[in-house]
Every structure is written in structure tokens, then in C-alpha cells.
Amino acid sequence: MAYTTGMTLASRSLIPICSKTFLSPLRVASLLSFPEKSSTTFFRRHQIHHLFSTSTTPLFSPVKCSTLETEVQAVSRPNVVDILQERGLLESVTSENLRSACSDPNVAPLKVYCGFDPTAESLHLGNLLGIIVLSWFQRCGHQAVGLIGGATGRVGDPSGKSLERPELDALTLEKNIAGIKNILVKILGGNASSYVIFNNYDWWKDMTMLDFLKKVGRFARVGVMMAKESVKKRLESEQGMSYTEFSYQLLQGYDFVHLLDKEGVNVQIGGSDQWGNITAGTDLIRKILQTEEAAYGLTFPLLLKNDGTKFGKSEDGAIWLSPSMLSPYKFYQYFFSVPDVDVIRFLKTLTFLSLDEIKIVEDEMRRPGYVPNSAQMKLAEEVTRFVHGEEGLKEAVKATEALRPGAETKLDWNLIERIAEDIPTCSLPIDRVSGVSIVDVSVSAGLFESKSAARRTLKQGGVYMNNERVDNENKRVEEEDIVEGKGLVLSSGKKNKVVIRIS
Numbered sequence: 001m002a003y004t005t006g007m008t009l010a011s012r013s014l015i016p017i018c019s020k021t022f023l024s025p026l027r028v029a030s031l032l033s034f035p036e037k038s039s040t041t042f043f044r045r046h047q048i049h050h051l052f053s054t055s056t057t058p059l060f061s062p063v064k065c066s067t068l069e070t071e072v073q074a075v076s077r078p079n080v081v082d083i084l085q086e087r088g089l090l091e092s093v094t095s096e097n098l099r100s101a102c103s104d105p106n107v108a109p110l111k112v113y114c115g116f117d118p119t120a121e122s123l124h125l126g127n128l129l130g131i132i133v134l135s136w137f138q139r140c141g142h143q144a145v146g147l148i149g150g151a152t153g154r155v156g157d158p159s160g161k162s163l164e165r166p167e168l169d170a171l172t173l174e175k176n177i178a179g180i181k182n183i184l185v186k187i188l189g190g191n192a193s194s195y196v197i198f199n200n201y202d203w204w205k206d207m208t209m210l211d212f213l214k215k216v217g218r219f220a221r222v223g224v225m226m227a228k229e230s231v232k233k234r235l236e237s238e239q240g241m242s243y244t245e246f247s248y249q250l251l252q253g254y255d256f257v258h259l260l261d262k263e264g265v266n267v268q269i270g271g272s273d274q275w276g277n278i279t280a281g282t283d284l285i286r287k288i289l290q291t292e293e294a295a296y297g298l299t300f301p302l303l304l305k306n307d308g309t310k311f312g313k314s315e316d317g318a319i320w321l322s323p324s325m326l327s328p329y330k331f332y333q334y335f336f337s338v339p340d341v342d343v344i345r346f347l348k349t350l351t352f353l354s355l356d357e358i359k360i361v362e363d364e365m366r367r368p369g370y371v372p373n374s375a376q377m378k379l380a381e382e383v384t385r386f387v388h389g390e391e392g393l394k395e396a397v398k399a400t401e402a403l404r405p406g407a408e409t410k411l412d413w414n415l416i417e418r419i420a421e422d423i424p425t426c427s428l429p430i431d432r433v434s435g436v437s438i439v440d441v442s443v444s445a446g447l448f449e450s451k452s453a454a455r456r457t458l459k460q461g462g463v464y465m466n467n468e469r470v471d472n473e474n475k476r477v478e479e480e481d482i483v484e485g486k487g488l489v490l491s492s493g494k495k496n497k498v499v500i501r502i503s
């Protein structure tokens, strides 16, 4: 049962190809001619070496395709695998044949899924890569499928984890599932492309242990399961691994079997840490459904910070995608402040700007007179728009502008209230603000640690009240400085700001 869908039911089960006939996706896959069919080579990992060519492909050009009786329109799709590779978004594929299948106008569009376990209420920047890859498939004419692991989230994926994940209670899982679903619907449904969202609890909740052993366990080889990276690493650790976690690969593997069989989903994508689980799926498909190359797996490199650590929720200060966990302003600010060394890599992997446009930005950065952070501003705009929509971007830009020392934006209390969610605030009684020297007020509000530090910065012209520079050291806060009688903003430099509310 689909959770949410951005397309009609008819288009989910039947796929038109270049004739008047309609074929199921499984049949379409088996109709492809593949030169390399031996089962030993089929699941070999295809490492991709050629990265970052700058050729661009126009998205979606319909071509005419003749049949004997009539002319019908087939769709020539841009090669999404080539695009991902050019942008540094391709690590491995289970078969190079995916490359021809994805752009062949005689082959039905692919249905591509990426799974997310509900281990937090929001997805984070690392997870965004999966959504971006899904979106690339959408933009190239394929269908995106988001899978929420309502069942797998109860088990815990050992991939890349040194410790067993804590068990989540039913209420937390429900809240997390709802949060993740909202994000997927908002982003994947953004450009009116087709998408479907499933929850794997729907097909796992009624599976008995005996069913599982019969339907899945019988086809799994323990030796192959033990050889997976995620298992090998954990077996070497002191705590070892629970049987529950050991079974995880079969749950994710069977999801792929189920989705191919029941919904025609024929590609699974994930970060490189998901390779073992994805190939568990293609393996089971071959054995259970007895089909060769009916389905493909594709992984992308993990998004890393420039210190080599992975963006994730386990790290400090996760970059959350949900606006209730990180405001669009803070999200925008994160990208606005990424170091120069990261910005081009992020433009390629996190935005849909063409490689030509990115090359222009890169060249600009090397020119004398380049305005610092212009590339970052482009990056922040693009990613914020993709995740938070036009409205979220507007809010982020408005708050950024309002908080810029010396900005022309007139601050009203409404705007200050919104900014207050993102910067330190304090409450002071009116008699500790009105008529009091700016030195005393800024120390009471915690902007400076001491009066001498406040005086020093004031002398250098570094203190702003409601974004206006204070050029008089002896300035006192007047009644008219208090916006709508409710408060004011003091700042010193880009990052040191405080909202003072009158209590």
C-alpha cells in the first residue's frame, strides 16, 4: 500500500513503451538485451573512475519512434548515470547495463527507491544526498520512491555503526516516521514529478517467523552474510553483534524483492555504506524471483566534511532538514559559511546548477576583485530553495539581511521575533534599558563580558543597535530605540548578537 503518491494508480502498474503494448516493469527489464549475463559477474561491484567531465545534457527531449502502423512518441531520456558520475555522485553500480537501460527510449522509465530508517524526527544533510539522487532520476524522466523503514527502524542497520542502535519505542517511531514523510513529500513532490512513499512496516507487520524463514531465510547464504563489511567489522569488535542486527541485511534485501515484485521498483540507491544491503537485495531477487538483471543497485559517495568526517545525525551540530529542528535561516547560514575549499564540491553534489554554470563560479573565485562568499551565497540559495522552498529561502534571506550590521532593512518587532529563534535573547526590565548607557545595557545583555570590552569596541565603531552603528561612546538607549516598545537588537561583528526583550 502506497503511503503517499504523486501519480495515478494506473501509471504505477503499467508502463508504456515505444509501441502500443503495455508491459509490466519486470517484463520490461527481462526484455532488455544484456551482453554480460553470467551470475558470477552480474553482482560484481563496478567501480567508477571517470569523474567530473563538464558535458551537459538537456533534460527530456521527446524523439519520434516509428512502429509499423503509426508513429508514436517515445521519450529520449538524458543519461542519469552519466550525469551523477560527472557530478561526483556515483560510487558503484551493480551492473554497467544500468547506464544503457536508463536512457534507452524503448525501455520504460525506471522506478528508483532510497530507504530511510526513522531513527530521528528529521533527515539530515547526509541523507539529502539520497533525495538529490532521487530527484536527478525524476528530472531525467524516472519515478522516485521514498521508503521509510517503519520495520527496519525497529531492528537497526549495523552498516557503519560500531555499536548496536538503541531500541526506539513505538511513539517515537511514529513521530519520526511522520517527520521524515513530511520532508520527503515536500521535497520530492516539489516539482510536481511523480513519486511514491512506502513504509516497509506495511509488509513486515504480518510476516511470521516461519514465513520469513521459508520465504527469505532459505535463499540466504550465511557465508555471504558474514562477509558483508557491516558484519565483519562488528564481529571483530568487543561487543560483537546481535542476531537481530545480523538479520538486518535480509530485511532490506527482501524490501527490494517485495518492491520489485509488487510495485515494479527496479533500482535501489543509497550511500556507499549501503552497498552490502543493496546487493543482499539484488541477490535475493535473482534467487527468489529467478530473474537475471531485473533490478539494479547504485551507490553514491558519502558526503564528508573537509576534515573527512561524515555528515550525519550522530555528529555534533547536525544540519537538519526539518525547519522545526533547524530554521531555514540557520540552514542558509551553514552553506553561506562553508570554506572556499568545499564550495565547488558542494555546488556539484548538492545543487542542480549545470556544470557550465558551476565552472563560471569557479573561474570567478580565482579572479581579482571576487567578492568573498559569492559562491557560498549561490550555494546557500540553491540548497535552501530545494529543501525549504521559495518561502523558506525568502525567510532566510530576510533574516540574514536584517541581521547584517549596517543593513538598511528597517527592523519591526515581527522580524525581531523571528530572528530571536536563532540568536541569543535576554529579558531586561525597562528601567535597565531606557535611559541607560549602551555600555551598561550591552554588558547586562551578555554581548560583552566587561564594560571595558564594550567601551573598546564602541570606540572602534564596532557596536550596532538595531543594525545602526553607534558612533557615540556615551550613547544612552532612548525610548524611540526600543522597537514598538518591545525590545531591540544589539550586535558587535557578524556573529555576536543579542535580542533584548523588555520584560
Ligand SMILES: Nc1ncnc2c1ncn2[C@@H]1O[C@H](COP(=O)(O)OP(=O)(O)OP(=O)(O)O)[C@@H](O)[C@H]1O
Binding pocket: 114, 115, 116, 117, 119, 124, 125, 126, 127, 129, 130, 157, 269, 270, 271, 272, 273, 274, 301, 302, 303, 304, 310, 311, 312, 313, 314, 315
Ligand atoms: N554523510 C552521508 N552522505 C551520503 N549519504 C548518507 C550520509 N549519511 C547517511 N547517508 C545515507 O542516507 C541513507 C540513510 O542512512 P542512515 O539512516 O544510516 O543515516 P543516519 O543513520 O542518519 O546516519 P548516522 O546515524 O550515522 O548519523 C542511506 O542511504 C545512507 O547511505
Ligand SMILES: N[C@@H](Cc1ccc(O)cc1)C(=O)O
Binding pocket: 114, 115, 116, 117, 147, 149, 152, 157, 200, 251, 252, 253, 255, 256, 274, 277
Ligand atoms: N538501511 C538504510 C535504510 C533502509 C531501510 C530499508 C530499505 O529497504 C532500504 C534502506 C539505512 O540505514 O539507513
